[in-house]
Amino acid sequence: MKGIEKSFDRNQVLHGVDFTLKKGSIHALLGENGTGKTTLMNILGGVLPRDGGRVFIHGEEITITSPHMAAEQGIAFIHQELTLVNDMNIYENLFLGCEIKHGIVVGRKEMAKKAAEILSLMQVNLSPHTMVRDLNASYKQVVEIARALMKNARVIIMDEPTASLTDVEIEHIFTIMRSLKEKGVSFIFISHKLNEVIEICDAYTVMRDGRVVASGSIDNSGQEKISENDLAKHMVGKELSYDDLYVQRELGGVLLETKNLSRENEFHDINLTLHKGEILGVTGLLGDGRSELFATIFGCNPKYGGKILLNGKEVKIHSTRKAHRLGISYVPRNRKENGIVKDLSVSHNMSLPILEKLRNFLFISRKKERQSNEYYVNALNIKVSDINNSILSLSGGNQQKAVLAKALGSLPQIIILDNPTQGVDVGAKLEIYSILMELSKQGVSVVVLSSEAQEILRVCDRIYVMCEGEIRRELSRSEATEEKIMVLATGGTLSDETQTA
Ligand SMILES: Nc1ncnc2c1ncn2[C@@H]1O[C@H](COP(=O)(O)OP(=O)(O)OP(=O)(O)O)[C@@H](O)[C@H]1O
Ligand SMILES: [Mg+2]
Incomplete structure (x- = not known):
């Protein structure tokens, strides 16, 4: 060419x-x-x-x-x-x-x-x-x-x-x-x-x-x-380093907990905890059930067995609206199918979940909408020539950032991100990880679902590895490696398990 x-x-x-x-x-x-x-x-x-x-x-x-x-x-x-x-x-x-x-x-x-x-x-x-x-x-x-x-x-x-x-x-x-x-x-x-x-x-x-x-x-x-x-x-055009990304922090108490959470053919007997201000990684192969698990915690699937506890009290999350009200926000896996509304502009896509907060009596305050959106366009460095253009005119990675902005806009206490950096370039990945780290410092609990071990290892405080609908093992940040994750995700066991047992 x-x-x-x-x-x-x-x-x-x-x-x-x-x-x-x-x-x-x-x-x-x-x-x-x-x-x-x-x-x-x-x-x-x-x-x-x-x-x-x-x-x-x-x-x-x-x-x-x-x-x-x-x-x-x-x-x-x-x-x-x-x-x-x-x-x-x-x-x-x-x-x-x-x-x-x-x-x-x-x-x-x-x-x-x-x-x-x-x-x-x-x-x-x-x-x-x-x-x-x-x-x-x-x-x-x-x-x-x-x-x-x-x-x-x-x-x-x-x-x-x-x-x-x-x-x-x-x-x-x-x-x-x-x-x-x-x-x-x-x-x-x-x-x-x-x-x-x-x-x-x-x-x-x-x-x-x-x-x-x-x-x-x-x-x-x-x-x-x-x-x-x-x-x-x-x-x-410059050197990138992940070295200063992860910061050791004092985490809060348990915010979210599940007890034997199950859904037929998807996942079973899930007992997990999420601390305040923690970045939790959940990984495994495709079809391990992690997406279904967290979609359920976000209220997408009203029928589930077991319990979800928030601050130690059982909550029934039977709708995404309820999840929003409890301060849970969610970035779904498939951007094209679930993340964006193709007929809307960049701006309206970003402000969808916060329309309630932008409302003045019966009218949406377009000024507030613009301010909020401009903030995120700058913070996430979204490349957009006009925020009123269709979301489809953005490149793939920039669409992903707009979806992230949409989830942050509702100021959640828990944010669940499924494959948050798919199609995002190396520089922007680093920006997104820094934002997650910043959020966690402010006390927001972050769940990163990802099939990229590298990604999980870079930002997470603690990791669950899933396989065939169950949590195979919990790994602390210090013990986790790409090899261990791979072994567990494919249904294997770690050699140290027999030793500690
Ligand atoms: N149909 C379109 N109408 C208007 N602008 C467009 C259209 N398609 C692409 N663009 C613009 O052209 C530029 C290049 O987009 P392109 O999709 O080629 O990027 P890319 O390198 O593939 O990025 P990514 O890694 O995010 O996929 C972007 O600024 C994008 O907004
Ligand atoms: Mg592209």
């Missing part, structure tokens, strides 16, 4: 971007939130028209004006939100829109056979007849990749493919990517998880404010491998 230019209205987003991808390479496209990565890929994938610049494959200039034309050139785009149909099986999904037909007869056997070939090419042990609904998140990603291969893709664009996957599942995807790379398929890999980038990618390009600021190879054969820190420095 040479000299790519793009503006939205008067806002120029790409300023003459050059990007080169080699055959059989996995190339990381990096940069802070709102820097133009997705926009550049949308242009390559034919989703958006460009204002200037040219695209070449094997030295020949090509025209791409639609996703269909991109597919014809062998360019496949796997968007972050998966686009599979749950009520169909794998081969029906793979052939959706390009079914094999003989006259009016659909060649089901043929499609199933072809699908099986692709899956075995990827060395995945899956029947093409499996319903997509029954697949876990990483297998769904696998099916997306299979679909790209079906179309004979030679370039596969993956925009934050691992944002909602856990470490074990990510490894699975990586294995497949490596074997395809050997066969000459190239990948463009967008991610904010720099440890993964170092692990899987061969080359990197870093963008800042719509321009390329650095590029090179990750594994400089013979020389020292580039580090996470180096990449982060290119991205934010």
Whole structure:
């Protein structure tokens, strides 16, 4: 790609971007939130028209004006939100829109056979007849990749493919990517998880404010491998350090407690405590029940067994409204599905939960709304050209910050965050962790649900590791390590357990 230019209205987003991808390479496209990565890929994938610049494959200039034309050139785009149909099986999904037909007869056997070939090419042990609904998140990603291969893709664009996957599942995807790379398929890999980038990618390009600021190879054969820190420095233009983030604090007494909290098929016999001013981490694999557990504590599921106690007294939390009234606030896991109201502006999204407090008699005080929103836009450094624009015009990471602002706006005593930094860039992650630390110093209790062990280890005072709907073990900050968390999350036991027993 040479000299790519793009503006939205008067806002120029790409300023003459050059990007080169080699055959059989996995190339990381990096940069802070709102820097133009997705926009550049949308242009390559034919989703958006460009204002200037040219695209070449094997030295020949090509025209791409639609996703269909991109597919014809062998360019496949796997968007972050998966686009599979749950009520169909794998081969029906793979052939959706390009079914094999003989006259009016659909060649089901043929499609199933072809699908099986692709899956075995990827060395995945899956029947093409499996319903997509029954697949876990990483297998769904696998099916997306299979679909790209079906179309004979030679370039596969993956925009934050691992944002909602856990470490074990990510490894699975990586294995497949490596074997395809050997066969000459190239990948463009967008991610904010720099440890993964170092692990899987061969080359990197870093963008800042719509321009390329650095590029090179990750594994400089013979020389020292580039580090996470180096990449982060290119991205934010300065050194980032997590060293001063965590501060040892005096915690208060138990604020929230559960006794044998259970919900059928989700979690059972949960006995947990949360202290005043504590940052509690809860981690495990996908499907470990942590999201369901805390959604229940937030009142999303009125039917539960066991007890929830607040300040030592039992409370019945049968609605989210009740939870709000008790001072509990919640940032859900899937931003696109549950976190934002797509039809509203940035400003109205942020002030949704505090409308009551902004009300003057019958009218909402727009002045107070504006003041409150401006405060959070500054505090969280949200990149927005006009707060009255649709929330969808923000980049992914900035949408996430707006959702966080929404949860903070109601001044909660307990804040539950499910995957709080998904899609957030390294600099902004640090900002978000600092905000959590600041909140806890002010006595707010914070619960961080995350599948990223690194994240949990950075900010949390205490950690619960969950597996198959139960708490496997509690770890103090000092004893927790990535390895221990991994062992417990996958159902194992720690060797020291036998010793202490
Ligand atoms: N449809 C649109 N209308 C108006 N502005 C847009 C639109 N799409 C993107 N933008 C703006 O273009 C800029 C680049 O956005 P883009 O989504 O490419 O960022 P990104 O690098 O992918 O960020 P992230 O890491 O958060 O996903 C942002 O400032 C964004 O607000
Ligand atoms: Mg993006």
